[in-house]
Amino acid sequence: MTAVVDDMTWLEVGTLDEIPRQGARVLKREQGDIAVFRTAADEVFALLNRCPHRGGPLSEGILYGRNIVCPLHNWCLDLASGEAKGPDEGCAPAYATRVEAGRVFVCTEPN
Amino acid sequence: MNKERLVLVGNGMAGMRTIEELLKLEPDLYEITVFGAEPHPNYNRILLSPVLSGEKTIDEIILNSRDWYAEHGITLHTGDPVEHIDRRKRLVRSRSGLEVPYDRLVLATGSNPFIIPVPGADLPGVLGYRDIADVEAMIETARGFKRAIVIGGGLLGLEAAYGLQQQGMEVTVVHLLDTLMERQLDKPAAALLKASLEQRGLTFLMEAQTAAIQGRDRVESVRFADGSEIATDLVVMAVGIRPNMALAQNAGIHCERGIVVDDTMLTYDARIYAIGECVQHRGHCYGLVAPLFEQAKVCANHLAKLGYGRYHGSVTSTKLKVTGIDLFSAGQYQGGDGCEEILFQDPGAGIYKKLVIRENRLAGAVLYGDTIDGAWFFQLMREGTDISEIREDLLFGQAHLGDSGHGGQTQAALMTDEMQVCDCNGVCKGEIVKAITSKGLFTLEDVKLHTKAAASCGSCTGLVEQILASTLGSDYSTPEAKPICTCTDYSHDQVRAAIREQHLTSLSDCFEKLDWRRPDGCHVCRPALNYYLISTWPAEAIDDSQSRFVNERVHANIQKDGTYSVIPRIFGGETSPAQLRAIAEAAEKYAVRSVKITGGQRIDLLGLTKEQLPHIWKDLTDAGFVSGHAYGKSMRTVKTCVGSQWCRFGVQDSTKMGIELEELTWGSWTPHKFKLAVSGCPRNCAEATIKDFGVVAIESGWELHIGGNGGVKVRATDVLCRVTTPEQVKEYCGAFMQLYREEARYLERTAPWVERVGLAYIKKRIVEDEIGRRAFYKRFLESQAQAQVDPWKERAAGAEAHEFTALKQVNG
Ligand SMILES: Cc1cc2nc3c(=O)[nH]c(=O)nc-3n(C[C@H](O)[C@H](O)[C@H](O)COP(=O)(O)OP(=O)(O)OC[C@H]3O[C@@H](n4cnc5c(N)ncnc54)[C@H](O)[C@@H]3O)c2cc1C
Ligand code: FES
Numbered sequence: 067m068t069a070v071v072d073d074m075t076w077l078e079v080g081t082l083d084e085i086p087r088q089g090a091r092v093l094k095r096e097q098g099d100i101a102v103f104r105t106a107a108d109e110v111f112a113l114l115n116r117c118p119h120r121g122g123p124l125s126e127g128i129l130y131g132r133n134i135v136c137p138l139h140n141w142c143l144d145l146a147s148g149e150a151k152g153p154d155e156g157c158a159p160a161y162a163t164r165v166e167a168g169r170v171f172v173c174t175e176p177n
Numbered sequence: 178m179n180k181e182r183l184v185l186v187g188n189g190m191a192g193m194r195t196i197e198e199l200l201k202l203e204p205d206l207y208e209i210t211v212f213g214a215e216p217h218p219n220y221n222r223i224l225l226s227p228v229l230s231g232e233k234t235i236d237e238i239i240l241n242s243r244d245w246y247a248e249h250g251i252t253l254h255t256g257d258p259v260e261h262i263d264r265r266k267r268l269v270r271s272r273s274g275l276e277v278p279y280d281r282l283v284l285a286t287g288s289n290p291f292i293i294p295v296p297g298a299d300l301p302g303v304l305g306y307r308d309i310a311d312v313e314a315m316i317e318t319a320r321g322f323k324r325a326i327v328i329g330g331g332l333l334g335l336e337a338a339y340g341l342q343q344q345g346m347e348v349t350v351v352h353l354l355d356t357l358m359e360r361q362l363d364k365p366a367a368a369l370l371k372a373s374l375e376q377r378g379l380t381f382l383m384e385a386q387t388a389a390i391q392g393r394d395r396v397e398s399v400r401f402a403d404g405s406e407i408a409t410d411l412v413v414m415a416v417g418i419r420p421n422m423a424l425a426q427n428a429g430i431h432c433e434r435g436i437v438v439d440d441t442m443l444t445y446d447a448r449i450y451a452i453g454e455c456v457q458h459r460g461h462c463y464g465l466v467a468p469l470f471e472q473a474k475v476c477a478n479h480l481a482k483l484g485y486g487r488y489h490g491s492v493t494s495t496k497l498k499v500t501g502i503d504l505f506s507a508g509q510y511q512g513g514d515g516c517e518e519i520l521f522q523d524p525g526a527g528i529y530k531k532l533v534i535r536e537n538r539l540a541g542a543v544l545y546g547d548t549i550d551g552a553w554f555f556q557l558m559r560e561g562t563d564i565s566e567i568r569e570d571l572l573f574g575q576a577h578l579g580d581s582g583h584g585g586q587t588q589a590a591l592m593t594d595e596m597q598v599c600d601c602n603g604v605c606k607g608e609i610v611k612a613i614t615s616k617g618l619f620t621l622e623d624v625k626l627h628t629k630a631a632a633s634c635g636s637c638t639g640l641v642e643q644i645l646a647s648t649l650g651s652d653y654s655t656p657e658a659k660p661i662c663t664c665t666d667y668s669h670d671q672v673r674a675a676i677r678e679q680h681l682t683s684l685s686d687c688f689e690k691l692d693w694r695r696p697d698g699c700h701v702c703r704p705a706l707n708y709y710l711i712s713t714w715p716a717e718a719i720d721d722s723q724s725r726f727v728n729e730r731v732h733a734n735i736q737k738d739g740t741y742s743v744i745p746r747i748f749g750g751e752t753s754p755a756q757l758r759a760i761a762e763a764a765e766k767y768a769v770r771s772v773k774i775t776g777g778q779r780i781d782l783l784g785l786t787k788e789q790l791p792h793i794w795k796d797l798t799d800a801g802f803v804s805g806h807a808y809g810k811s812m813r814t815v816k817t818c819v820g821s822q823w824c825r826f827g828v829q830d831s832t833k834m835g836i837e838l839e840e841l842t843w844g845s846w847t848p849h850k851f852k853l854a855v856s857g858c859p860r861n862c863a864e865a866t867i868k869d870f871g872v873v874a875i876e877s878g879w880e881l882h883i884g885g886n887g888g889v890k891v892r893a894t895d896v897l898c899r900v901t902t903p904e905q906v907k908e909y910c911g912a913f914m915q916l917y918r919e920e921a922r923y924l925e926r927t928a929p930w931v932e933r934v935g936l937a938y939i940k941k942r943i944v945e946d947e948i949g950r951r952a953f954y955k956r957f958l959e960s961q962a963q964a965q966v967d968p969w970k971e972r973a974a975g976a977e978a979h980e981f982t983a984l985k986q987v988n989g
Binding site: 142 | 695696704722724726737983985987
């Protein structure tokens, strides 16, 4: 799948080193903060930083594999799609990311 | 490969049971579609009565949630009955017009309540008792109306009557005969039952034949054949059921009283099976779950193409599910030609037992008031055991057999492996014991999940618990082998032992050496492992902040709106004007939204953003505060009362003691939160007896308490011992905390831990073993040397800055 995205919407947010492994940092925006995650395997994902359950800050959750567990009530979301797993239903908007020479870009239009 | 298509008509207990049995044998053989006339996923019909009486909710009786269907790739159409079967084209058509082709079809349409065809039977307010809709209508009626009549004094009628009464209605039960539950009980037992139900406030009208139901817009009264009338707002008909076979009949499938099947549950159409209450097998129709589940097993065996299952019919037994009434009946309880009866009656105690014997075999039983031997009798009956040898003692139950020494044992221990425990799901003791030992089950929930025992009507729950207890011996409450999470098969204790014995000092070590299934664990095991690592190797293991819950990583408490609260430590709960001024100034400077005095004698500043945290910490640490660790699995607070310095009752200086204890213990990480308190006299104003470690001053020194909890489940402490000096208090406290830190499981509070290992064990380690105590204390101090670094001060000085700043800020 190669989505055609307007170059304007790719935003450089920082370097890979600035995001802790198995952790996240936040891109602050007026339209809603985006959490930028880095997995143990150095993949980068981005989700709107609001849990679909009750708006918990996903950037503060525990990350494992390609999952993030919300700190408020333990919903587990898929980092790639933002979909809640298991019995819970809901989805956090996901944003495309790419890493070039250690620089992290986030597409600020949701997928 | 194209899968074969299986369609199930009837999303009820028998049908879904067949699907579950099939999935156990062949999870991938079919593409499965299920049609249900009711708008619900499969639920436990047996438990409608507890829902009616308010003892359970509908959610609690759901057997297969919608998610379950989805997870197993089953297409479910609820609220959409199948109206037509086209056997030539091999497809079914539903009311909504859906057409679904099948390679095999299973009919499990259950039965319909029989409504006596009297005038007025179709008036609003006349109900059957069969499904959730009926129960909802009854509960609704009970809200607005007072009087109810239940027609039919059988099992179903009595359960309905009891439930309606629990909903606040005045209930009259009308029965055609002179004996209640005549299909299960003989006259004496029925009389006992009737008396006891009358005592509970039910009214009975016996030998009454309903002639008409009368009313204008809804039911107003019932008229009987003798001309008498009773006014009522609701009529529930529970006079029997009729197999629901219209669909099959219209499709030309051979039916008599029910859909006729052979011993493989096949109808006259070789592609169509039928099971459950809609079925007639060897001339019998069944109306209880146990035989239907036996049928389900056989049907699944053939659907899975194994081909050897045979159903030979069932002997059934009955229990009445009216809370507080013990009733069991099975087999030919009425006796008759060629039968002998053995009777036991104790009307005073409300006990009645009758055994029916034919040709030296038990043919039937009725037990009232004492049903403990029901399962055993039922077993003898089904196996056709020759009972001539034990006939004398039979009535007194299995415990009376043999020479002596059986008295103290539980019933479960006396059961043989072949004896059936759960009659609903046909599970015998041997299967349960095997599942417990081979799969490492420890709780009733586990056993239900793995064996289905006690998972339907629940009347064997007590027995299953006994079997658990007797199989696991005294270890019942010790979930020894329960894995930490789905990443591993190792238990908490095994992992901790491995960390110690193999000298594992990092998470990646653990994942690798212990064959973790997920390469970087999960949110359940990582915090636990991290704790075990840093508590076992305080000087070596590196605390992995990404494996800590947000509060411990950020050193503040996250609130539901994503802001944080900050609680500075106030040692022993004693503060000063200067401290209060510093807190007040910080609160104003950072526009703290609430200031709250906590239960642990601290001041909570609420509503701070993450970015503000290092700044307010700087101000607070400059004023001499350290982190209060109110956010962690750690030593929280030492609460004190005023003590002998001021209080006229105080016998020791509790405040000073409390401050010293807090100076000793602050900063330590524990399996779960850990709270202390020191009271200056036995009046115990600091509530030391609901703390993890409580100290109560006495004339001669201090009384030490452990294992208390003031949360959801309150537990008062156990007294550990008495000591005389403050130095001893500290040594015992440190040693106790260290024992807890080294041996309790992650997230286990002291209260359940003390209950699990026993007070005697802790006394042995801490009080009786002086050398051991000293060693614990020494290790505690060593660990504290690493732990007592103020996390706030470090972060105020710039540590972990990424944690408190945005990656980037954009506008617009
Ligand atoms: C209140 C109550 C208490 C009971 N207590 C006990 C007890 O204590 N012990 C015991 O052993 N048994 C008890 N029973 C009996 C037990 O519930 C039944 O024997 C059992 O549920 C029958 O299972 P089944 O699958 O044959 O029928 P059901 O569970 O009735 O399932 C049949 C399903 O098929 C649906 N259906 C019918 N026609 C169609 C169609 N054309 N298309 C799609 N769907 C259709 C029906 O709506 C129904 O949901 C009790 C029953 C009731 C009502
Ligand atoms: S807000 Fe995320 S789980 Fe509740």
